[in-house]
Amino acid sequence: MSAETPARIVEADVAVIGLGPVGALISNLLAHSGLTVVALDREPDIMQVPRGVGIDGEIMRAMQSLGLAHELEPFLKVFRGAQYLDAEGAVVATRPPANPEGEQGWPDRYNVHQPEFEAVLRTALRKDPRVTELVQHEVTDVTNTAAGVQVTATDLRDGSPVVVSARYAVGSDGGRSITRRAIGATYEDYGLNQPWIVADFVVTEDADVPPINTHYADPVSPAIYIHVVRDIRRFEFRARPDEDLEAAIAPENIWQRVSRWISPADATLVRGAVYTHRSLVVDAWRQGNILLAGDAAHQTPPFLGQGLCTGVRDAMSLAWRLRDVLHRGAPDALLDSYGAERSAHARHFITTATELGSQLTKPTKEAIDSLNSRIGREGRGTTPRLGPGLFDDANGGGYRAPQPRTAEGRLLDDVVGYEFALLLDAEAAAGLTADERARIESGPLRLVVADGPGAAWLADQQTIAAIVRPDRYLYGVYRGLDEVRDAVRALEESLAPQAAVAAS
Template sequence: VEILERSRDPVILPRAVGLDGESVRAFQRIGLGDEVAALCQPPRARDEVTFTNSRRERLFGMEIPRVGANGWRDIAFFDQPELEAFLRRQVEQDDRIAVCLGREVTKIAQSADEVVLHSRDASGGAEQEHRAAYAIGADGASSFVRRAIGSEWKSLGYDQDWLVVDIVQGPDAELPLVTMQVCDPVRLTTYVCVKDPNRRWEFQRLDGETREELLRPEKIRELLRPWVAPEHYEIRRAAVYQFHAAIAERWRVGRVCLAGDAAHQTPPFLGQGLNTGFRDAVNLGWKLPLVLAKQCDARLLDSYAAERDAHSRDLVEWAVALGQLMETLAAREAGEPDPYPTDQRSGYGQGRSAPPLRGGVLVTEQCNGAHPAGELLRQPTVRRPDGSECRFDELLGPGFSVVGRRPSDLRMGAGARGVLQRLQGRSVSLEGLEVVAGASDLLFDEHPALVLRPDRYVFGVVDDAFDLDRLLAELAQKLALC
């Protein structure tokens, strides 16, 4: 793997601030879950995310559990410079990865067999040529790669300027320990109780205000004064961003794929921008090796856009709905008509949950509310018969797996066993395992066994129409197994 990175220096200011349980679970799969979790804010006495009125009185919200469905916290706050420095160290220790810092890609061409990229030193040096089987453009919202493959943005209807202010609080700041969406008719405000000792605010730009006005030190002090006195903080960063909702028109053209902010932009109200990008990387991370090893035909990569586009769109639209709910609640407090159709389900803890996958490498017939294909499998902590404890994924290995209630539920014919062996998958029985934290997935109450993908999404379950033999045959077909 060769990484071409335009910047020479690591990030020194915070941007993303929250990791969800699925992202930490992905790091767990490559042996880094505990180390990444250790970089995050430890659980506080009560971690809560809420909607409030202008007086910061709670309207509704939810408490963040200490352990979520993925076996990790549903959201854990981190400091981006710390996490990025850690990940850079991991990359430097891997001899399979070459990192070229200060290289800006200027040209991309591809044939049936390879991608050819040209880059130049960001400070104006000579051009270099790079050849690869595939290229992934993870070069941000203003992506050169996206433009080079002719993929346009599809707007999802949200474009607003917000001032983002990060501070380091002093010991006597006495700021709330609750993350808030403040639905104030005067100015919508988000307050995020990020990793100590840092805190973040996002202030909506009002009509008639300029970006330059918002960035004046006296304006920032004015906005923060109702929360904290100037002597109790230092400003770490202040910037005006356009909160934008959009999805790339095409995620893949030939041997070039888009990922991260190059493929999707979302308002930050759900904290899913970075996490959605991680899902892109995980999706490509298990499919590309199968194609490069010639275990699967390149048609497998057609499922990348099929899976990630719809899933990302669901999350972006949810974030937009959350922002619109803030505006609606603020309007009601001011005695004005609702500016948007009411959808309180989009608020924290109000019924809306993480979307499933809706297509791609799944049993299509089981992608509906009555079946769990496309859902993430819950990950409890279990005690094995020898008394040792582990998170359930440790038993599954990094690849595909077949999971059953009992050893007898894992019986399959020679053809199905051959598919699992070619994929270096595992068969795992729940018998003899005791759940000591979290909960087993309720799908095992209805289904004796399932096939699980490397990213821990359910490929399909055993039911009246599908036994394990048919499930593994379907998997081979969906993967375009060679």
């Protein structure tokens, strides 16, 4: 290809760099919200290697927002529980299996084979005419311009140059993110730097392996066994000090390591790899019209099973903001609250996971239970709050919202879509004037008069109303109708200040 070959120009509302699970999800959410997307990735297709193995009910709500939850369900296994063993093999702590339907409207925890999760997202992307997928394209530069963003890439099939012109760009391009380097963001390091040997197997019915996820304590090299899905199993071993990592993943050495559980007679080794677990969060999530998400913004140790989940939360938090800025008159400053909220939230999971990992050499029930409760697991403790951002701090905002059903059995998100929701009890709804109701229904909120479990949840909270954001976090909960009126007005002014002023 000649150096003079003119670059192919592709235009879109948003360029998404990196089409792993976070990039694929945010591309779907943006297109679902009516934006045009160019999605770029260096690889020709999904990487068919096991990586993430856990998602939760919150992530199923994200898939529900796209109408993809039921397409994903057949590939999932509802979490069956976990146990933590000490060095002598005694069980010191456990986690129960997931309930059939948790507060998010789905089981609280699943095991998943990440390539299958990604395949559901990619299939949906390829059906959407608003998405231009540029695979086998290596991004070489990302630059803010007067009009938005310019992404420069090379088509790896023939070496031809491509330039994507967009209003915004989202870098979801992993731990080696060129987008992060382009905006000069650096990681804040929370001190973890541990190599682990990870081996994935397909087992036969004769394999004598635990029925649930198991953490094995060892003062030098703790191990984790994960019952992934179907016949896929994973073993993870913390590398011993000064261990030869290249030799450690040789098949004969992996088989020796797992010999107390399985052998070549009852299992097939799919892959051995070294994963270096780190605990990192970027110091800047945005520069101009370029934003970061997923592993480009943070790296999470796997001990809580929250790495993939944390990236999906980024996508849910960012997509509606981009939609509202680009299509609904919201101020560009709305995007600043994305990084402030997500940074603190991700940091909570990352530091908790790091502490949990440190317990695996010598676990105690008190320490394990305490750390799991820090993220509100299995109904214990409280889920973490977002960092400062777009919610009513004085009225319970910033926490994850439940997803109650209506009296007819419909889940709340199916009623409101990927929008703000005002869940209001019947008596309060009757107190709205016709003008107030009309104004609410013409604005950013979807009004839902609570009945059935939704009404019961409001009563349980001793409130009459809750405003739920599109990313399923609470904007606020309210005890009086005047408080609701003030909150609606404040939200309208934050999302579309000129329209709010005109309306009032």
